[in-house]
């Protein structure tokens with residue numbers, strides 16, 4: 172589809188073709204197509220970052236951050252997710268109940284993923300119960316990030332004074348942006364102070380992404396980072412590392428209550444992973460592989476064993492981690508990936524032509540043709556359109572994890588592909604599988620209908636609709652948890 176702005180704006184072409192998308196990403200690596208100031212303004216409020224840059228600048232950011240996305244980090248993600256689940260169940264008072272009705276799962280998944288990125292990405296302890304008046308601002312960080320995400324586009328096009336008008340909604344937006352700003356400043360300040368103190372040695376041994384960036388910001392040379400870039404990357408990770416995963420978790424829960432047979436399959440898979448001895452298994456190295464799984468140490472009957480063939484997380488090389496690379500991908504993981512496809516958190520990927528670019532379009536009718544684009548044209552891969560393209564995914568509306576048995580990560584595309592694919596993909600998958608495994612092992616999750624006559628199709632139309640923010644997601648997901 173091509174779009175011509177006759178009065179203003181640049182011409183653009185949109186594609187929902189996988190082949191064309193692959194060409195676009197390949198040409199981006201050769202700087203024929205690039206991200207521009209304009210196309211990345213929505214994520215550059217606090218500074219340039221890994222997402223906004225091209226060429227050698229992009230490569231510098233990526234080289235600084237890459238070592239943090241390692242098997243050790245994913246092991247930590249699994250462990251933290253395990254203890255976070257326990258904290259959540261205790262703090263919310265679910266531990267003593269056999270049935271819990273929840274009007275919306277969304278705040279739980281949002282808080283869960285925020286705390287995981289905070290603990291595992293930023294090395295910052297964050298408890299499940301967060302006081303609402305930190306930094307003198309009456310809003311939790313989780314709430315603030317949600318508001319910031321939903322108001323990003325408005326914030327780009329409205330002057331700042333508008334948010335000082337005596338209108339509650341606008342004041343709330345201002346408070347949320349201040350809350351996030353305060354958090355970023357606090358994050359920058361705390362590890363710097365820590366690293367300057369006697370704890371320096373221990374802290375410097377830790378390789379969370381945040382400490383690597385702080386070190387780069389204190390350093391010089393090709394792998395250094397300015398303070399502005401540091402803040403920019405922290406904001407990026409806060410948004411990308413938390414929101415997209417949270418929205419995927421909302422979506423996958425929504426689908427699993429609609430498709431009860433698949434929920435049962437995932438449950439049985441998790442049950443088959445429970446160990447006899449029930450001891451905590453965190454991480455172990457077997458030859459060149461790192462395998463780990465986690466159990467609930469305190470609850471032996473609820474343990475997930477490392478001997479399980481299905482929930483094992485495997486690395487083929489010490490530094491390159493892949494979830495179940497040599498084993499069948501767990502159904503829980505496939506459910507996540509399908510939810511990402513059906514409810515894409517990242518709606519599109521765009522690049523602008525820097526030179527004349529030739530794209531080969533699909534030969535759908537046997538007549539593929541060349542599309543010649545002049546410099547200055549925006550090429551957008553419409554991910555929602557691509558994921559619902561029936562030529563790529565027959566019966567695109569169906570939640571059918573089995574369709575991705577044996578398919579390679581690249582062909583799933585939900586995290587993009589090639590060297591510029593999502594840096595946090597394994598982080599997100601580990602976290603998501605851990606969340607599902609622990610939740611579904613304890614509870615059968617079912618729909619809460621609006622009224623007794625509501626059908627599942629109506630529930631899907633009402634709940635699984637697009638809720639727009641910086642990322643896309645579903646609406647409030649009301650469910651009932653019944654103890655297994």
Ligand code: HEM
Pocket residue numbers: 221222223233288292407408411412413415416419511516517519520521585586587590591592593594595596598599
């Ligand atoms: C369900 C969860 C997620 C989805 C669907 C997702 C999707 C994506 C996609 C499609 C891209 C490519 C965008 C483009 O090229 O324009 C991307 C890039 C990125 N993602 Fe994710 N992501 C997720 C989770 C995460 C997590 C957990 C983190 C960090 C911990 C993260 C950090 C990033 C970063 C930093 C980039 C930019 C990479 C680069 O340009 O080199 N994402 N993500």
